[in-house]
Amino acid sequence: MPEIATKETTREITFAEAVREALAEEMRRDSRVVILGEDVAEAGTPFKVLSGLVEEFGTQRVIDTPISEAGFTGLAVGAAMTGLRPVVDIMFGDFITLTMDQMVNQAAKVHYMSGGKWKVPMVMRTTLGAARRSAAQHSQSLHAWFSHVPGLKVVLPSTPYDAKGLLKTAIRDENPVIFFEDKMMFKMKGPVPLEEYTIPLGVADVKRVGTDITFVATSSMVQVALAAAVMLEEIGISAEVIDPRTTWPLDEKTLVESAKKTSRAIVIDEGYGRYGVTAELAAVIAEGAFFNLDAPVKRLGAMHVPIPFSPPLEDATVPNEQMVFDAARKLCGRS
Amino acid sequence: MKTVADRRTKIETGTGAELWLHMYRQMTAIRLFEEQVNELYTRALMPGLAHLYVGEEAVAVGVCEALTPEDYITSTHRGHGHCLAKGAAPDRMFAELLGKEAGYCKGKGGSMHIADPTTGNLGANAIVAGSTGIATGAAFSAKQLGTKQVAVCFFGEGALGQGVLYEVMNLAQLWKLPVIYVCENNFYNEYTHYLETTAGDIQARAAAFGMPAESVDGQDVRAVHAIATRLVERARRGEGPAFLVCNTYRMRGHHVGDINREYYRSKKEEQEWGDRDPIKRLGDWLIKEKHAGAETLHDMESEIRREMEAAVKFAVAAAYPGPEEVDQDVYA
Ligand SMILES: Cc1ncc(C[n+]2csc(CCOP(=O)(O)OP(=O)(O)O)c2C)c(N)n1
16 A cells, blocks of 8 residues: 655645656656657647646647558658657557557567667557446557567556555556556546655556455456445455556565455456456456365456447446345355 | 439529528528527536537538438537537437437437437537548448448547557548548647647548548538539449548637636637628528528527427436436447
């Protein structure tokens, strides 16, 4: 858990502000950092996450691109290899599909294929998450795609504090890092220190301490897991909430230790379950904590359908606290 | 089925007024549809985003009136106009926009994904350039199956940034496919002027493939229709694809919530384009040529307005899909 500092050393800012601060600080610190993406400059992106950056850093470093995701991502790979530290902005996580060759066959491979000679220090920032009534092509959580590929690091911040610290680390990393932000979280506020800090990749965070069941939750699902934990408290079940914060590198130890302690685990992630992040995390727990588990590891994720537009249908496709509560109660034999 | 050729004969024999009045009606219907969308959205009755077509009506209508009901179109995130011009019913469109069971896609698609096989609408698409492959594929089928259908691919100038467009244009020209690429140049990719994102000449992109490329005043439905008719019939005869740039303007924001636009375009520019309103332009011409009196046009507008109000009422009252619908239509 982040050391909650005193009033003088911390303040409440939004998730979007935390992302913006991380970028601004890294751009001040390192003139090689440039931002590339659609409507990132004057518009500051449709979500207004980057508002104000072009005023400080100018259009030479906050660069509006054509609607050419494959093109500018590929350009970022080359620029990263040759002296810049690009941060590309892919407006919606759904559009990463257009960048796949550049990320999977180029960015992820360059370091290894060149025998470690070339490096690709770039970051891709994009979004995940449904529930905005944006329908099937603007609502997906596709972070599992990148998590599958050796050579890519994948970050899933769930609080303003984590977003800022992890993004700064991602920008300083020598390898390609994909940074997924939950669209629904941009306005969420949380404490962030005034002082500079970074958070290492590959270190999980215990968001809540508990004894009866472990929730391993990512990104948008961390708040859902925390809310379910509060509901469970009322019926006498103590839930621990672990946020891996990065799907790769993965802090297997923290996950396994927690599951060993509580003997039950539910993995909650907004991506699709099949061949997804929940599958991998559940396998890690099942392997590592097998002899301590009192129940099979349970998984909750997006329903296996394209995300529907109609509000009542869309709501049914995303895990909510009631679903987590019900699953936990059952797993604890309290139905 | 009334064919394009029949209509052409009518124009030539002096009874063409009927066609232009029909187009006036279609354009007005799109405008009033969008006004209702704006209203629904601002009253928080419509979920999601709404990208209005206000100001661009002459493109959809001029092009779609050159098509038969069997011809195909693909559309974009700004697709209400294309769908209506190709024959969609406003009540089922509104129902889709509100996520209701009675909508064209049972509420599963919403504003950006209206699709309707009965009017040849292969679907609106929320991925920029996402439908360029689909339109080209429909033309490929038409050619292989010998159906004489033509496919029209509508896209904004923002799609010129996507590589897939050039891949399919090359295929279409190589294989002489009956597809018309209609580039609606409304000057803005969201909040960025197209000159900041688009190098060189737009038409020259098609010309480089040896594809006929034309450009037209997209605020003049008669001009759009004349060129579209020529290109569509050429494609239908098996002479291959074409590229048509329609210069137009989106009079509203990128989406309904885009209200303060002065950081990317001036009020003066909006005003100037407002003066070139395609509906007013056709209306003035109809009156000048004595094809219609001001009163006729006014009555027509009132009648359409009532139709739209009734359609909205239908959609608001319609039911949401039942929960069992959520995993229907998924085949894998
Ligand atoms: C591949 C992809 N990238 C980005 C977007 C986000 N986006 C939606 S509309 C739009 C601008 C489109 O401009 P244009 O094609 O000219 O169409 P217009 O909105 O002007 O009708 C952008 C960037 C998207 N939907 N798809």
